[in-house]
Amino acid sequence: MAAKKILMICGDYCEDYETMVPFQALLAVGHTVHAVCPDKKAGDHIKTAIHDFEGAQTYSEKPGHNFVLNASFAEVQATQYDALVLPGGRGPEYLRTYPAVVAMVRHFFDTNKPVAAICHAAQLLAGAKVLKERTCSAYPACRAEVELAGGIYADIAVDSAVTEGNLVSAPAWPAHPAWIAQFLVLLGTRIQH
Template sequence: MPGKKILMICGDYCEDYETMVPFQALWAVGHTVHAVCPDKQAGEHIKTAVHDFEGAQTYSEKPGHNFTLNATFAEIRPEDYDALVVPGGRGPEYLRGYPAVCAAVRYFFDTNKPVATVCHGAQLLAGAGVLKGRHCSAYPACRAEVELAGGTYVDIAVDKAFTEGNLVSAPAWPAHPDWIAQFLALLGTRITL
């Protein structure tokens, strides 16, 4: 299986695990991942946040790592990529305000290429207008955005993922094993032991 070329659209305060883990896991199995952020260059970084479930009514947030971008958003062409990853956290909240980011997201849906989103990543999908008529999981606080965008919210356990067509979605980082496995299946990735 030849490796795929995957675009990851990130932003400041994207969730640390939801950015770092898929980035590293996809590279580890032979794919190329270009992590980009609008208005930032390759070699610059985004600040990430660690969101944890500590018994409060919502998650807590702590500073994460500085994640180094390895490509420049202004220089990428979505048509050069085989798939898209949208991490969660607070990044998607402001990334959806960039018309070029929303256009890039729409490209992957218009061409039916694989897309993986987790947690608050659904906010970017809603902002790009690609959820109408689709089923999508997300962090429960994003249910309203999925539904207001014309989608059907998929309410699943925090450690599970859901695939419909070209979209793999999950509620939060505890779903990584299931979410990444389902995304790899969409990519046609076969791992043999």
């Protein structure tokens, strides 16, 4: 397996597990992952949020970890990366207002490079106008964004993921095993038993 260079675009109040788990898992299998956030540089951190399912009509939100970025947003060029990871949480809601972020996201779709998007990351995909006629899972509250962007909402179990072309998507962090496994397939990563 050739190690891949992966860009992770995250922001304040991205979901804690959806940021830290894929970051660490991809590093653990030998890939390089650069986590960036607009207006921040390597060594800065983002605040994350823990979203939990506790019997209410929607998830609860609690403070998560301070996640340290390992690359500077202003210095990265999407063309230098093999794949993209987009965590969910509240980060995508405002990240889609940055033209540079939108341009980066579009690059990965224009060049058909692997993209892993989970939960509210669909808001960023919709803002980048890359969902037309594409199947995409997301947190159920983001179904409207997927459909209004011309996408086909994949209504799947919270612990499932779906791959269509270069996009693997999932509804929320309980899908990590399926979501990360499907992303590894897109990356060409093989795990030996």
